[in-house]
Structure formats: C-alpha cells, structure tokens
Amino acid sequence: MTNTLVTLENRPSGAVKVSDFGLKTEKVRELKNGEFLVNIEALSMDPAIRGWMNPGTTYIKGVELGTVMRSFSAGKVIDSKNDSFKVGVYVEGLLGAQTHAITDGTGIRIINVENSKLTHHLGVLGMPGMTAYFGLLRRGEPKPGEVIYVSAASGVVGSTVGQIAKIKGCTVIGSAGSEAKCKYLIDECGFDHAINYKTEDLDAKLKEYAPDGVHIFYDNVGGDTLNTALANLAQGARVVICGAISQYNDMGNIQGPANYMKIVTARGYMTGIIVFDFIKEWPAATKEIAGWIAEGKIHVKEDVVHGLENYTETLMMLFTGKNFGKLILTV
Amino acid sequence: MTNTLVTLENRPSGAVKVSDFGLKTEKVRELKNGEFLVNIEALSMDPAIRGWMNPGTTYIKGVELGTVMRSFSAGKVIDSKNDSFKVGVYVEGLLGAQTHAITDGTGIRIINVENSKLTHHLGVLGMPGMTAYFGLLRRGEPKPGEVIYVSAASGVVGSTVGQIAKIKGCTVIGSAGSEAKCKYLIDECGFDHAINYKTEDLDAKLKEYAPDGVHIFYDNVGGDTLNTALANLAQGARVVICGAISQYNDMGNIQGPANYMKIVTARGYMTGIIVFDFIKEWPAATKEIAGWIAEGKIHVKEDVVHGLENYTETLMMLFTGKNFGKLILTV
Incomplete structure (x- = not known):
C-alpha cells in the first residue's frame, strides 16, 4: 500500500509558493502494537497552516522541513492494532496532509458520520x-x-x-x-x-x-x-x-x-x-453545535477542492479570499 | 483681587509650543451662594494635559480655546459661601492652571496637609x-x-x-x-x-x-x-x-x-x-498609600518649578524626559 504525502520543503517569507511544498509517495509500513492506519478522505484547509510553516515561536511548533505538512484530516480506520480505534470507525485529528496516516491515537477523536457529514468534523464541528x-x-x-x-x-x-x-x-x-x-x-x-x-x-x-x-x-x-x-x-x-x-x-x-x-x-x-486550551470540552461543544445545525439555527457552507496535487493552490485561496465557505481538500 | 490664568490659545498638532498658551489676568468676581475661592499654591504637571489640548474624543472633553487650562491644582480656601469648604481648609481637584479658582466644590476634595505635604496630594496621593x-x-x-x-x-x-x-x-x-x-x-x-x-x-x-x-x-x-x-x-x-x-x-x-x-x-x-472610574475609592487608597509613605515603604521624589509664566516649558519637560520625579509647578 502506498501513501502520498504533501511535505514542507521551504519556509516562505511572504506569500506561499508552489515550490514550498513537495508531493512524495512512500510505502505504508507495518503497524506496531497500539497503532492504526487511517485512509484519509478529506483535509481541512485553515489559515493556521501558514503559521505552521514558520519555524515555530507561537503556540505550536513549526513543521520540520522535509516532513509531512501538519493538517487536520478525517478518514476511516482501515487497519488497527489499537482496541480503542477499530477498523471501520471514522476519526479526525492532526493526521497530516496525506492519503494514509499511522497513529497511536494521541489527539485523534472518533467522529460520528451517521448524523453528520464527515467534512463537517473538519469545519463547524472541528x-x-x-x-x-x-x-x-x-x-x-x-x-x-x-x-x-x-x-x-x-x-x-x-x-x-x-x-x-x-x-x-x-x-x-x-x-x-x-x-x-x-x-x-x-x-x-x-x-x-x-x-x-x-x-x-x-x-x-x-x-x-x-x-x-x-x-x-x-x-x-x-x-x-x-x-x-x-x-x-x-x-x-x-x-x-x-x-x-x-x-x-x-x-x-x-x-x-x-x-x-x-x-x-x-x-x-x-x-x-x-x-x-478547551480540548477537553470539545465533545460537549460539538454536540451542542450539531444540535443547532439539526434545528436549522446554524447554516454550513463548504468549498470543496479535490486532489492532494492541488494543495498549494487551495491553500492560497484562503489568503486571496477566493474560497467561499469552509475550504476542504478531498483526497 | 486679581487672578492670573494660563489659557489654551491653539491646538498643536505635534509638540507643544509656547504660543499654544496665553497668560492672562482678570478680576476675581464675587462669590455666589455655594461657591468658595481657592488660593492655588501648586499645579500638577501631567502627561494627560497633552490630551486635554486636543478637541476631545477620549474619556474627557478637550479644553475650550481661550479658556483656562484644565489642571489638577491644590491650595487653600480663602473665601467661602459653602459650608462644606470653610476658609482655611486645603483642597485639591480640577481647579485649573491659575492663581485663584472659584468653584462650587464639584469634584474637589479636602486634603490633610498636617501629616502630608500639599504637593503629595497632586502626586502620589493624587x-x-x-x-x-x-x-x-x-x-x-x-x-x-x-x-x-x-x-x-x-x-x-x-x-x-x-x-x-x-x-x-x-x-x-x-x-x-x-x-x-x-x-x-x-x-x-x-x-x-x-x-x-x-x-x-x-x-x-x-x-x-x-x-x-x-x-x-x-x-x-x-x-x-x-x-x-x-x-x-x-x-x-x-x-x-x-x-x-x-x-x-x-x-x-x-x-x-x-x-x-x-x-x-x-x-x-x-x-x-x-x-x-475609581473616584469613590480614592479616599481609602490615599489613606493606604499615606501609610506606606509613613512606614518608609514608598519613596516620593518631586521636581518643582516655580511660576505660572514657566507653564509651557515645564510641560515640555515631561515629553523630553527632563523631569526627574513628580513634576510640580508652584504658584
């Protein structure tokens, strides 16, 4: 099985350029005990990504050059050696800008896609x-x-x-x-x-x-x-x-x-x-917001682009105001 | 009896100039019922004065052109038709940059100069x-x-x-x-x-x-x-x-x-x-600070200049950092 990943290749000083990122492929390695494999379906394209490209003096470390871009992503568990994340469940978290992610589940949450769209968990419920x-x-x-x-x-x-x-x-x-x-x-x-x-x-x-x-x-x-x-x-x-x-x-x-x-x-x-700072309270908050969506009190708009090869162009939309609604990149 | 007063003659756009102020004299009028006359002994020279020279979009109105400059001043009541402010007491408040002020006592407080210096009530106790x-x-x-x-x-x-x-x-x-x-x-x-x-x-x-x-x-x-x-x-x-x-x-x-x-x-x-915003709590605060001064826990330094004719030059000291300690102009 092959993973395709977007890597950070350069720290821009101004606007993001296509050459700041690389697109690589690698073989998906074997799972260790406690790990599971996620088949990523969608990436959240957030303004915060621009900050993560910097060396990192703010609230979170910058992404290391040559490694996969940090990304809030969502997908389905397709292999697992972790009893808390069984095959078939959907998850969301910092899984990276890639098609396949291996994780031990730290900071990853199981999402309910029966009553809400998967992509909502990257936006209004994320x-x-x-x-x-x-x-x-x-x-x-x-x-x-x-x-x-x-x-x-x-x-x-x-x-x-x-x-x-x-x-x-x-x-x-x-x-x-x-x-x-x-x-x-x-x-x-x-x-x-x-x-x-x-x-x-x-x-x-x-x-x-x-x-x-x-x-x-x-x-x-x-x-x-x-x-x-x-x-x-x-x-x-x-x-x-x-x-x-x-x-x-x-x-x-x-x-x-x-x-x-x-x-x-x-x-x-x-x-x-x-x-x-509020991460422990996210579950209660997502439940409340999901309720408001169900009642029609919160309207959600998404702007969806397809394909990891369009990562940079999609990111740039945020800074030129070209997106209209929550920007999502589907894999 | 004659009052000498500093008036605002011009609103400067940059640094304060001597020509922004005038020095005038006027006859002290008769007191009305409820009023009293203060013989001013000292003026507080504060950075806030620069803001009062502007038209006034901040927390307090600007001084009207041609009128006496707003000033925290302190002095002795020398004539009175107000039972709350009898002849002989010392007072402090927005009495203006002048030698003699007539007021009905609004915003004026009686100060105790037996255990503390009059000028302290314009600084550390003001x-x-x-x-x-x-x-x-x-x-x-x-x-x-x-x-x-x-x-x-x-x-x-x-x-x-x-x-x-x-x-x-x-x-x-x-x-x-x-x-x-x-x-x-x-x-x-x-x-x-x-x-x-x-x-x-x-x-x-x-x-x-x-x-x-x-x-x-x-x-x-x-x-x-x-x-x-x-x-x-x-x-x-x-x-x-x-x-x-x-x-x-x-x-x-x-x-x-x-x-x-x-x-x-x-x-x-x-x-x-x-x-x-804390004016009702000033008396308790001044009492606490006076106590700290008496205990030697708070040290007070004053920089005293004499003469209303030196008003502008004294004010300018604040903006060039030439004063060393609380700047006071004595009358």
Missing part, C-alpha cells in the same frame, strides 16, 4: 467551529442585546461566531469581501448587517449599524480592519483576537493597531483564543 | 498615585512571586506602581532614560532591576531579568517599548495601558504594537486604567 464557539462564548461573553462585529464573516469561523451570537440574542454585523458573501451572511446566516469591505467604508458602516459602538469584536483579519473596529468600541467592549489573515504573508512586518488606546477609553480589553 | 494604585491592583492583579515590568518607571506613576508591586511581593523591573533615574529606582525605590532604555537593549535585558516572561506590563510609554514588552509576556500576562507618552505629540500617527498577537499566544489580555 477546530474552526470550536474556535468560534469558545472564542465567542468564553472570551467574548456575549449578552442578549449586545452588538457583535465579526470580520472574515463568511468563513467557517466567522459565520459560526455570528450564528451563535444570533442564538445568544445579539445584533450581528459581519464583513466579507464580495456581494455574494454579504448576501449569504444576511440570507442564509441570518446576520443583521453585512459590510463589503472592498466596496464600502468600514468605519462609516460600523458607525451606522452600531451607533453606540460594538460590544464584542471577533477578529480574524487584523490590519486596517482591526484598527477601524477599535475606533468603534462600545463601553466595556471585548476584543477577541482569533486570527490576522491579512498579515500572515508578511509576519516580519505586521501592522500594529494604532487605535489600541481606544481599549483604554472604552474600559474594554483585548484577548485571544487558543482553541487547544 | 491622580497619578491613584492611577498607579488602581491600575496595578485592579487591572494588573499582582500575585506574590510574579514579575512586573513598568515603563517610565522613575515618574510618579511608574515609581508608585513598582513600589506597590514590591509591597505585594513581586519582582519589579523598571525602565527609565538615564543612569541617575535607574540608580534611583534601585537605591531609593527598591526595584530589583532597572533598564536604561537609551543605552541598553530593552529586549535583551527583559529576557535576562524575566527569563520566563513578564506577568504584568504596566505601560506609560507606548511605541517600541510596548512592542518589545509584548514579545516578553509570560503565560497569563496582563498588559495595563496607562499612557503612551512617546506618542502624545503625534497622535495622528500613533505606532500600533505589531506584536499584539503575542497577547493571544500568552493567553493574556490588554486593558487600561481610567482613574476617574
């Missing part, structure tokens, strides 16, 4: 959904009647944040980069307001939609978006930093928020979300 | 001391054994923060702009480490003095200092923004902290201190 859930509820602490603004709102994190905030009784504003995405936020996700940051004046629109300011800003973008949001905070505002996709391709030259003193005058605070 | 006290204790929440770094440490806020942190059992690092100020921090204020930011590498020194990172960063400076501190946060760190003296002369071009994402990976937060 790391991005958990990031939205815990970032909003534990860090943002929404209260009914408050106004929340979420950037990159049509992505899986942003759309989940906004929809959970609606469930919690908030007024929800989202920004995205196209008319289609804005229409999706209003029509399908039930947002109150959508701002096309490419054609509309973000500052003016925030002042229009949130005249008393924004109580929670959930940021996936950074740069000018963060700075403009800081100028529109309500008293007691919480700024939850999840990501900074506008800055990831030039990490040596990050734009700091000049309006950071607005946090002081708003009597607010800025904090962040590291989703792994 | 707004700056309260800013240090509540910013550190309520926002920074120091715990014994933690490491705190305070910038502009030889100023009244910084030196008070550091000395209270020592009382609370923390390891204290301070930065200042001269050898004399650093020596003062160690020898007189009991700081554990002092960094001369003009001659030493702040990042290298923070890594040396706080190898596991800084638990509390109390910032009075902004700019590169804030950015470097963010790169040296311990897990669970609190960043308390008090001021940004390095940025006040060019508010239209503030340097945002590029390392703001370090707050996320440190699982920390950034917040601020608005001292007026």
Whole structure:
C-alpha cells in the first residue's frame, strides 16, 4: 500500500509558493502494537497552516522541513492494532496532509458520520467551529442585546461566531469581501448587517449599524480592519483576537493597531483564543453545535477542492479570499 | 483681587509650543451662594494635559480655546459661601492652571496637609498615585512571586506602581532614560532591576531579568517599548495601558504594537486604567498609600518649578524626559 504525502520543503517569507511544498509517495509500513492506519478522505484547509510553516515561536511548533505538512484530516480506520480505534470507525485529528496516516491515537477523536457529514468534523464541528464557539462564548461573553462585529464573516469561523451570537440574542454585523458573501451572511446566516469591505467604508458602516459602538469584536483579519473596529468600541467592549489573515504573508512586518488606546477609553480589553486550551470540552461543544445545525439555527457552507496535487493552490485561496465557505481538500 | 490664568490659545498638532498658551489676568468676581475661592499654591504637571489640548474624543472633553487650562491644582480656601469648604481648609481637584479658582466644590476634595505635604496630594496621593494604585491592583492583579515590568518607571506613576508591586511581593523591573533615574529606582525605590532604555537593549535585558516572561506590563510609554514588552509576556500576562507618552505629540500617527498577537499566544489580555472610574475609592487608597509613605515603604521624589509664566516649558519637560520625579509647578 502506498501513501502520498504533501511535505514542507521551504519556509516562505511572504506569500506561499508552489515550490514550498513537495508531493512524495512512500510505502505504508507495518503497524506496531497500539497503532492504526487511517485512509484519509478529506483535509481541512485553515489559515493556521501558514503559521505552521514558520519555524515555530507561537503556540505550536513549526513543521520540520522535509516532513509531512501538519493538517487536520478525517478518514476511516482501515487497519488497527489499537482496541480503542477499530477498523471501520471514522476519526479526525492532526493526521497530516496525506492519503494514509499511522497513529497511536494521541489527539485523534472518533467522529460520528451517521448524523453528520464527515467534512463537517473538519469545519463547524472541528477546530474552526470550536474556535468560534469558545472564542465567542468564553472570551467574548456575549449578552442578549449586545452588538457583535465579526470580520472574515463568511468563513467557517466567522459565520459560526455570528450564528451563535444570533442564538445568544445579539445584533450581528459581519464583513466579507464580495456581494455574494454579504448576501449569504444576511440570507442564509441570518446576520443583521453585512459590510463589503472592498466596496464600502468600514468605519462609516460600523458607525451606522452600531451607533453606540460594538460590544464584542471577533477578529480574524487584523490590519486596517482591526484598527477601524477599535475606533468603534462600545463601553466595556471585548476584543477577541482569533486570527490576522491579512498579515500572515508578511509576519516580519505586521501592522500594529494604532487605535489600541481606544481599549483604554472604552474600559474594554483585548484577548485571544487558543482553541487547544478547551480540548477537553470539545465533545460537549460539538454536540451542542450539531444540535443547532439539526434545528436549522446554524447554516454550513463548504468549498470543496479535490486532489492532494492541488494543495498549494487551495491553500492560497484562503489568503486571496477566493474560497467561499469552509475550504476542504478531498483526497 | 486679581487672578492670573494660563489659557489654551491653539491646538498643536505635534509638540507643544509656547504660543499654544496665553497668560492672562482678570478680576476675581464675587462669590455666589455655594461657591468658595481657592488660593492655588501648586499645579500638577501631567502627561494627560497633552490630551486635554486636543478637541476631545477620549474619556474627557478637550479644553475650550481661550479658556483656562484644565489642571489638577491644590491650595487653600480663602473665601467661602459653602459650608462644606470653610476658609482655611486645603483642597485639591480640577481647579485649573491659575492663581485663584472659584468653584462650587464639584469634584474637589479636602486634603490633610498636617501629616502630608500639599504637593503629595497632586502626586502620589493624587491622580497619578491613584492611577498607579488602581491600575496595578485592579487591572494588573499582582500575585506574590510574579514579575512586573513598568515603563517610565522613575515618574510618579511608574515609581508608585513598582513600589506597590514590591509591597505585594513581586519582582519589579523598571525602565527609565538615564543612569541617575535607574540608580534611583534601585537605591531609593527598591526595584530589583532597572533598564536604561537609551543605552541598553530593552529586549535583551527583559529576557535576562524575566527569563520566563513578564506577568504584568504596566505601560506609560507606548511605541517600541510596548512592542518589545509584548514579545516578553509570560503565560497569563496582563498588559495595563496607562499612557503612551512617546506618542502624545503625534497622535495622528500613533505606532500600533505589531506584536499584539503575542497577547493571544500568552493567553493574556490588554486593558487600561481610567482613574476617574475609581473616584469613590480614592479616599481609602490615599489613606493606604499615606501609610506606606509613613512606614518608609514608598519613596516620593518631586521636581518643582516655580511660576505660572514657566507653564509651557515645564510641560515640555515631561515629553523630553527632563523631569526627574513628580513634576510640580508652584504658584
């Protein structure tokens, strides 16, 4: 049996290039006791991947050059010497960007694909959904009647944040980069307001939609978006930093928020979300979100590309805003 | 009787200029019922004054052009039609940059000058001391054994923060702009480490003095200092923004902290201190600080200049780091 894997060959200093990755094949080795083999069906394409290509000074080590790219992947156990993960079950976790993964099960969770799609466990029921859930509820602490603004709102994190905030009784504003995405936020996700940051004046629109300011800003973008949001905070505002996709391709030259003193005058605070800190609570959270999906309160949109050979091009879609919905690469 | 007053004549866009202020005289009018007249003896020269010269989009309105400059001032009641403020008592509050102030007592507090110096009520027992006290204790929440770094440490806020942190059992690092100020921090204020930011590498020194990172960063400076501190946060760190003296002369071009994402990976937060939010608790806090001064646990240093005609030059000392200790202008 042959494994095909995407390897990290170069650490880019700016935008990701095709030459930063390699595509290799190798023979799948024998299982040791306690291990099992996963036939991977789908990969989650996340902004976090860009950070994993760096040497690793943040919350998690960078990927070693020449080794398989780190990836949240999902698939079926097809061989096993581990009684907790029997042949036939479906699993999700850091299984790598490859067709076949051998693991001892550390950090791997069994997923239920009878009542939910396998790919949902990479998105709204996986790391991005958990990031939205815990970032909003534990860090943002929404209260009914408050106004929340979420950037990159049509992505899986942003759309989940906004929809959970609606469930919690908030007024929800989202920004995205196209008319289609804005229409999706209003029509399908039930947002109150959508701002096309490419054609509309973000500052003016925030002042229009949130005249008393924004109580929670959930940021996936950074740069000018963060700075403009800081100028529109309500008293007691919480700024939850999840990501900074506008800055990831030039990490040596990050734009700091000049309006950071607005946090002081708003009597607010800025904090962040590291989703792994809540990993013990993921099962309960996925169950709650699955319930909301079943009730039609959370709408899920996926953007699916096929083939490991398209790994780089698919990853680049995230940084140019070309994806529309949770980006998945099927194997 | 004649009042001499400093008026705001121009809103500077950069550094403060002598022509931004006027010096006028006027006849002191008759008191109305409920009012009293204060013969002002000393003015507090604070970095906040620079913000009050702007049109006012922050926590407090800007000073109107042509009117007396806002100022925390202290003096003696010499005439009164208010039973709560009798002739002979000493008071402190926003009495303006002038020799004689008429007030109805709103926001004015009676101070005890028998056991403490009048000028202390403008510094360590006044707004700056309260800013240090509540910013550190309520926002920074120091715990014994933690490491705190305070910038502009030889100023009244910084030196008070550091000395209270020592009382609370923390390891204290301070930065200042001269050898004399650093020596003062160690020898007189009991700081554990002092960094001369003009001659030493702040990042290298923070890594040396706080190898596991800084638990509390109390910032009075902004700019590169804030950015470097963010790169040296311990897990669970609190960043308390008090001021940004390095940025006040060019508010239209503030340097945002590029390392703001370090707050996320440190699982920390950034917040601020608005001292007026704690005004009801000031009496208890001043009493506690006065006790620490009496016990020799808090050392106070003042830099006194005489004469309202020196108002601008004295204010400018704050922004060039020329003052050494709490800057006071006596009348």
